[in-house]
Amino acid sequence: xxxxxxxxxxxxxxxxxxxxxxxxxxxxxxxxxxxxxxxxxxxxxxxxxxxxxxxxxxxxxxxxxxxxxxxxxxxxxxxxxxxxxxxxxxxxxxxxxxxxxxxxxxxxxxxxxxxxxxxxxxxxxxxxxxxxxxxxxxxxxxxxxxxxxxxxxxxxxxxxxxxxxxxxxxxxxxxxxxxxxxxxxxxxxxxxxxxxxxxxxxxxxxxxxxxxxxxxxxxxxxxxxxxxxxxxxxxxxxxxxxxxxxxxxxxxxxxxxxxxxxxxxxxxxxxxxxxxxxxxxxxxxxxxxxxxxxxxxxxxxxxxxxxxxxxxxxxxxxxxxxxxxxxxxxxxxxxxxxxxxxxxxxxxxxxxxxxxxxxxxxxxxxxxxxx
Amino acid sequence: xxxxxxxxxxxxxxxxxxxxxxxxxxxxxxxxxxxxxxxxxxxxxxxxxxxxxxxxxxxxxxxxxxxxxxxxxxxxxxxxxxxxxxxxxxxxxxxxxxxxxxxxxxxxxxxxxxxxxxxxxxxxxxxxxxxxxxxxxxxxxxxxxxxxxxxxxxxxxxxxxxxxxxxxxxxxxxxxxxxxxxxxxxxxxxxxxxxxxxxxxxxxxxxxxxxxxxxxxxxxxxxxxxxxxxxxxxxxxxxxxxxxxxxxxxxxxxxxxxxxxxxxxxxxxxxxxxxxxxxxxxxxxxxxxxxxxxxxxxxxxxxxxxxxxxxxxxxxxxxxxxxxxxxxxxxxxxxxxxxxxxxxxxxxxxxxxxxxxxxxxxxxxxxxxxxxxxxxxxxxxxxxxxxxxxxxxxxxxxxxxxxxxxxxxxxxxx
Numbered sequence: 001x002x003x004x005x006x007x008x009x010x011x012x013x014x015x016x017x018x019x020x021x022x023x024x025x026x027x028x029x030x031x032x033x034x035x036x037x038x039x040x041x042x043x044x045x046x047x048x049x050x051x052x053x054x055x056x057x058x059x060x061x062x063x064x065x066x067x068x069x070x071x072x073x074x075x076x077x078x079x080x081x082x083x084x085x086x087x088x089x090x091x092x093x094x095x096x097x098x099x100x101x102x103x104x105x106x107x108x109x110x111x112x113x114x115x116x117x118x119x120x121x122x123x124x125x126x127x128x129x130x131x132x133x134x135x136x137x138x139x140x141x142x143x144x145x146x147x148x149x150x151x152x153x154x155x156x157x158x159x160x161x162x163x164x165x166x167x168x169x170x171x172x173x174x175x176x177x178x179x180x181x182x183x184x185x186x187x188x189x190x191x192x193x194x195x196x197x198x199x200x201x202x203x204x205x206x207x208x209x210x211x212x213x214x215x216x217x218x219x220x221x222x223x224x225x226x227x228x229x230x231x232x233x234x235x236x237x238x239x240x241x242x243x244x245x246x247x248x249x250x251x252x253x254x255x256x257x258x259x260x261x262x263x264x265x266x267x268x269x270x271x272x273x274x275x276x277x278x279x280x281x282x283x284x285x286x287x288x289x290x291x292x293x294x295x296x297x298x299x300x301x302x303x304x305x306x307x308x309x310x311x312x313x314x315x316x317x318x319x320x321x322x323x324x325x326x327x328x329x330x331x332x333x334x335x336x337x338x339x340x341x342x343x344x345x346x347x348x349x350x351x352x353x354x355x356x357x358x359x360x361x362x363x364x365x366x367x368x369x370x371x
Numbered sequence: 372x373x374x375x376x377x378x379x380x381x382x383x384x385x386x387x388x389x390x391x392x393x394x395x396x397x398x399x400x401x402x403x404x405x406x407x408x409x410x411x412x413x414x415x416x417x418x419x420x421x422x423x424x425x426x427x428x429x430x431x432x433x434x435x436x437x438x439x440x441x442x443x444x445x446x447x448x449x450x451x452x453x454x455x456x457x458x459x460x461x462x463x464x465x466x467x468x469x470x471x472x473x474x475x476x477x478x479x480x481x482x483x484x485x486x487x488x489x490x491x492x493x494x495x496x497x498x499x500x501x502x503x504x505x506x507x508x509x510x511x512x513x514x515x516x517x518x519x520x521x522x523x524x525x526x527x528x529x530x531x532x533x534x535x536x537x538x539x540x541x542x543x544x545x546x547x548x549x550x551x552x553x554x555x556x557x558x559x560x561x562x563x564x565x566x567x568x569x570x571x572x573x574x575x576x577x578x579x580x581x582x583x584x585x586x587x588x589x590x591x592x593x594x595x596x597x598x599x600x601x602x603x604x605x606x607x608x609x610x611x612x613x614x615x616x617x618x619x620x621x622x623x624x625x626x627x628x629x630x631x632x633x634x635x636x637x638x639x640x641x642x643x644x645x646x647x648x649x650x651x652x653x654x655x656x657x658x659x660x661x662x663x664x665x666x667x668x669x670x671x672x673x674x675x676x677x678x679x680x681x682x683x684x685x686x687x688x689x690x691x692x693x694x695x696x697x698x699x700x701x702x703x704x705x706x707x708x709x710x711x712x713x714x715x716x717x718x719x720x721x722x723x724x725x726x727x728x729x730x731x732x733x734x735x736x737x738x739x740x741x742x743x744x745x746x747x748x749x750x751x752x753x754x755x756x757x758x759x760x761x762x763x764x765x766x767x768x769x770x771x772x773x774x775x776x777x778x779x780x781x782x783x784x785x
Contacts (some may be wrong), residue, residue, distance in 0.1 A: 104593065181719070217704070266706060280632045283665070286667075299600040
């Protein structure tokens with residue numbers, strides 16, 4: 001009985017983003033995406049549990065915009081990115097790219113679809129093959145996918161490299177001859193060469209120095225304007241995300257806790273976790289009065305997440321209901337989605353209070369039964 | 372001829388010389404390579420011998436502090452690495468002080484010599500290739516005397532490390548030993564520096580330290596291995612180890628870079644509180660200007676192995692004077708301040724093997740003038756606390772002196 005009640009209050013409601021994939025403006029629609037990694041017992045390889053890396057995430061990215069995805073390490077940011085690209089298979093949910101469910105694509109369809117979505121990895125030192133010259137790194141996939149005719153190939157690669165701030169004579173060099181910033185440019189050129197609609201940037205600047213960071217961020221923005229690209233920008237650096245994104249999603253332990261346009265989100269964060277996260281951003285001004293909300297403890301294990309709202313163990317505004325029922329991911333303000341019981345409507349609160357009372361009663365019964 | 376006229380002359384000369392320019396290539400011929408290796412062998416042998424000689428006589432490494440209110444004074448310290456591609460001047464004549472009970476932030480990009488500075492202070496450089504070839508690092512011993520770390524023998528250093536100066540590293544997982552329990556690793560420091568303490572006393576002290584760094588379950592953690600703890604908890608353990616003997620100076624080398632924003636806030640808060648509790652100074656090494664602004668009283672900005680600007684946090688953040696500092700501030704996006712495009716400093720850091728003989732920042736600088744092609748700029752005082760190395764203030768400020776560099780070839784011959 002209790003099980004079914006809790007199920008009914010799954011973070012995702014079917015009403016949310018209904019038919020959003022049919023709107024041609026929405027390039028990417030993610031609905032209730034879940035990715036569990038099984039934990040196998042050592043000997044018989046029996047699944048003994050799941051690491052709930054992504055646990056019901058929904059969001060929309062409009063064409064030509066950038067969505068930032070922030071959160072602590074281990075909260076599932078990168079897993080979302082990889083699942084969207086179908087580098088790993090989902091457990092549940094749907095991902096629509098240009099109105100097409102990418103998990104329904106066959107192998108050959110997927111291959112044809114690949115050039116549309118590209119990725120830039122975090123570490124430019126380990127994502128470039130040390131044995132292949134730069135021109136070939138950038139051109140390999142172009143040739144494989146027949147993006148341009150053979151006789152235009154060389155010119156095309158040169159053009160792409162120039163767009164990314166590399167010179168033609170760099171073509172025959174090897175990655176080790178480049179500095180970190182230039183290597184990241186090579187990674188960007190490699191992604192851009194396939195003429196994609198969507199680029200997933202998985203922490204593209206965290207491994208770089210501040211002055212180089214600015215160069216890469218500016219480059220990404222210029223390319224977006226020029227080619228009408230759409231980005232999903234994964235980062236833990238909030239100031240960078242604020243600078244580059246149009247919309248921002250905040251993640252905590254596999255859940256999207258808040259999703260809104262950048263300005264309202266930074267001006268008025270709703271979720272207590274978002275508030276704490278934003279208050280912790282170091283500001284380069286010694287006179288700035290630090291009003292930090294220090295979160296106690298650290299992020300719980302995703303293999304064994306807390307019951308109810310996953311954030312309740314560290315939340316300042318924790319209520320009784322938070323411990324039992326996970327909050328709905330709902331539109332609290334127009335285009336501002338948040339998963340928190342603080343913003344429940346009075347009728348919803350009353351409803352939930354009953355559920356909590358029922359669950360408590362059952363718990364007490366169980367405890368008595370054990371005695 | 373006055374100094375200023377002379378300067379104009381040399382800068383004109385240098386400008387004409389730069390035009391000719393020689394072909395730059397990273398290729399080293401076998402002959403050159405052999406020459407470099409031979410030179411390195413000779414010079415490191417000589418330096419090691421000199422150090423051994425100096426270490427025998429306590430008089431050669433005891434000095435006096437310039438100002439007894441400082442914990443550490445760096446005075447034209449030069450640390451070079453004798454590598455296979457040539458001599459890398461990682462730190463080349465830097466001078467700054469760490470006053471008592473204050474936090475000094477050292478900021479700069481990777482490769483600018485921040486970490487080498489701290490390693491030189493701890494004498495943890497990879498010898499014989501890495502050598503402090505010149506200048507002094509004076510450590511205040513608290514009784515009116517000071518030690519020159521550059522010449523201090525290793526045995527003496529072992530007494531100082533952990534006791535007078537201690538260090539918190541960037542990556543807590545690699546700093547802790549994975550095969551020993553937490554309790555034992557904290558005990559070790561206390562036992563080593565207080566041989567008179569009994570086992571119970573040591574354990575009591577360890578518990579006290581664990582409590583101090585905010586670990587609730589101290590009995591449990593005492594028996595745990597590092598892998599059982601989260602990143603933030605591990606960094607707390609590292610801090611506990613660093614503070615176990617109540618050192619006068621804590622070097623925090625990028626203590627929060629590997630941590631998340633919320634955990635970073637916890638750790639910075641902890642460091643700030645502990646500093647006041649045990650009356651020590653912190654030398655905070657970081658590339659994050661935001662962290663420095665929140666923590667530091669004094670800020671030192673480094674670029675390509677030299678200090679280019681130093682002053683109070685207020686000086687640096689509100690009145691940055693060096694073009695590099697200004698550029699660095701503008702290139703970092705700040706929450707709440709919307710800009711269309713970030714400023715980016717053009718170009719990149721010069722090759723450390725082959726540093727130019729003019730201002731290292733000239734080629735990336737948008738404000739450079741004719742002086743800039745001359746000698747490397749001197750330190751110029753532009754207010755009581757604010758010192759900058761830039762020719763833009765040559766006419767108005769008080770010139771303190773040029774950074775002293777060491778001629779390694781001369782060292783071998785002389």
